[in-house]
Amino acid sequence: MMLYRLPRPQGLAAPYTPERNAVTGNGSGDSRDKAERFREAALPYLDDLYTLARYLLHDPADAEDAVQECYLRALRYFDTFRGSAIKPWLFAILRNVCRGEFARRSRAALTMDVEGGEDEDAAPMWQEPQLSPEMGMLHQRDAETIRRLVAELPDPFREAIVLREINDLSYREIADIVGVPVGTVMSRLARARSMLRQAWIAEEGTSR
Amino acid sequence: MTCNEAEILLHALLDGELDAGNAHQVETHVERCPRCAPQLRAYRELQQAMPVAQLRFTAPASLRRRIEKTLPAAPQRASSRRSVLKGFVMGTALSTAMAATLVVAVFRTDQDQRVLGDIVSAHVRSLQADHLTDVRTSDQHTVKPWFNGKVNIAPPVVDLTAKGFMLLGGRLDYIDGQVVASIVYRRRTHVINVFVAQGAASEAREAKLQTMQGFNIQRWNARGLEFFAISDINVEELREFVEKFEAALHSNSET
Numbered sequence: 001m002m003l004y005r006l007p008r009p010q011g012l013a014a015p016y017t018p019e020r021n022a023v024t025g026n027g028s029g030d031s032r033d034k035a036e037r038f039r040e041a042a043l044p045y046l047d048d049l050y051t052l053a054r055y056l057l058h059d060p061a062d063a064e065d066a067v068q069e070c071y072l073r074a075l076r077y078f079d080t081f082r083g084s085a086i087k088p089w090l091f092a093i094l095r096n097v098c099r100g101e102f103a104r105r106s107r108a109a110l111t112m113d114v115e116g117g118e119d120e121d122a123a124p125m126w127q128e129p130q131l132s133p134e135m136g137m138l139h140q141r142d143a144e145t146i147r148r149l150v151a152e153l154p155d156p157f158r159e160a161i162v163l164r165e166i167n168d169l170s171y172r173e174i175a176d177i178v179g180v181p182v183g184t185v186m187s188r189l190a191r192a193r194s195m196l197r198q199a200w201i202a203e204e205g206t207s208r
Numbered sequence: 209m210t211c212n213e214a215e216i217l218l219h220a221l222l223d224g225e226l227d228a229g230n231a232h233q234v235e236t237h238v239e240r241c242p243r244c245a246p247q248l249r250a251y252r253e254l255q256q257a258m259p260v261a262q263l264r265f266t267a268p269a270s271l272r273r274r275i276e277k278t279l280p281a282a283p284q285r286a287s288s289r290r291s292v293l294k295g296f297v298m299g300t301a302l303s304t305a306m307a308a309t310l311v312v313a314v315f316r317t318d319q320d321q322r323v324l325g326d327i328v329s330a331h332v333r334s335l336q337a338d339h340l341t342d343v344r345t346s347d348q349h350t351v352k353p354w355f356n357g358k359v360n361i362a363p364p365v366v367d368l369t370a371k372g373f374m375l376l377g378g379r380l381d382y383i384d385g386q387v388v389a390s391i392v393y394r395r396r397t398h399v400i401n402v403f404v405a406q407g408a409a410s411e412a413r414e415a416k417l418q419t420m421q422g423f424n425i426q427r428w429n430a431r432g433l434e435f436f437a438i439s440d441i442n443v444e445e446l447r448e449f450v451e452k453f454e455a456a457l458h459s460n461s462e463t
Binding site for chain 1: 215216217219220223225250251253254255257258259260262263264265266267268270271272274275276278279280336
């Protein structure tokens with residue numbers, strides 16, 4: 001299912017050392033060219049990656065560390081990148097970082113990490129119970145409120161809606177990043193939107 | 209199509225993920241279905257109400273610097289088309305006390321390092337962001353007045369095209385807590401940024417060449433201003449640039 005050759009999460013948890021880095025390990029012209037190519041290809045996505053990390057990890061300091069670790073791994077494995085789009089590749093690495101050591105470190109992620117729950121993936125998507133969205137208008141809320149509502153969604157649903165709505169990735173790209181079938185992406189998005197809409201409406205109820 | 213199917217697929221419809229045939233099926237079902245039609249409306253409303261731009265975060269500058277620091281230095285020879293746009297001139301103006309009295313430079317080393325670090329960061333940032341110049345012209349008489357009212361100094365701008373350094377334009381930048389003028393030149397594919405800032409009046413210092421993260425930086429004082437020229441060109445060419453820059457200024461002031 002995976003289109004991208006991803007670094008193995010476990011093997012990469014070791015602390016980064018320059019000596020282990022194939023790119024920075026020597027100062028030859030080739031590696032400098034490679035570093036420059038990496039810089040030009042990967043750095044423009046810094047804000048995108050940081051955004052995903054903020055939603056996945058909650059804690060801003062953890063998010064910064066995760067993004068930095070993501071860039072270190074991506075640089076180290078830049079040689080293995082064969083796809084045409086580097087953005088989903090970087091996202092997949094960042095997700096591995098966030099789901100790896102940072103998930104264990106982050107209290108928030110620990111309590112909310114329901115990922116890989118068998119029941120959720122095993123159920124045929126057509127039979128997922130859909131919360132029926134309440135009718136009525138959604139009133140505009142400030143971005144801070146919406147950020148919080150998104151942040152409060154359970155893990156896999158939060159991830160799906162952030163990748164789709166905020167990072168603007170396609171179902172195919174999300175499926176590859178998360179490592180689930182496209183159908184699961186679709187059903188998670190449906191659940192995520194249903195929950196978000198309900199929370200949004202409930203928020204308005206409490207604020208009035 | 210059943211409602212259960214449509215409930216899921218309408219999200220794919222909203223996200224533009226369905227081909228024409230499937231989109232038509234979902235639309236046909238939703239149109240006639242009193243249960244699904246309000247749902248499509250509700251989720252379309254939700255999608256439109258999301259303030260997506262404001263839900264994004266911007267990475268802190270400190271994180272960007274941390275990451276850039278871990279990357280190998282930029283190559284000595286620039287090769288890409290974009291490299292033409294690379295280069296800043298950073299000037300932090302140091303005022304020269306022209307009196308020949310020997311004044312001990314009182315800048316603390318760590319402050320010097322911070323200023324240099326700022327200059328390298330600004331240089332790299334300008335190359336990356338396709339934001340080399342705010343005013344883009346090779347006419348020195350356009351660049352110089354452009355700075356009026358934007359910085360508290362009148363940075364000298366000279367055209368050195370005939371001397372092998374092409375004037376690309378000017379830019380504002382931010383070094384060590386102050387707005388500085390950047391004058392941007394190009395030598396072949398290399399960009400040279402000259403940063404000009406107001407100098408501290410009591411300090412005089414010798415021209416000094418330093419290297420940081422692979423960039424050569426020449427720092428000097430003149431006419432109450434502090435100059436920093438930074439580039440990835442080699443040391444000799446950077447020296448030559450500074451000499452020609454100063455010589456051109458000198459001859460301008462005489463005429």
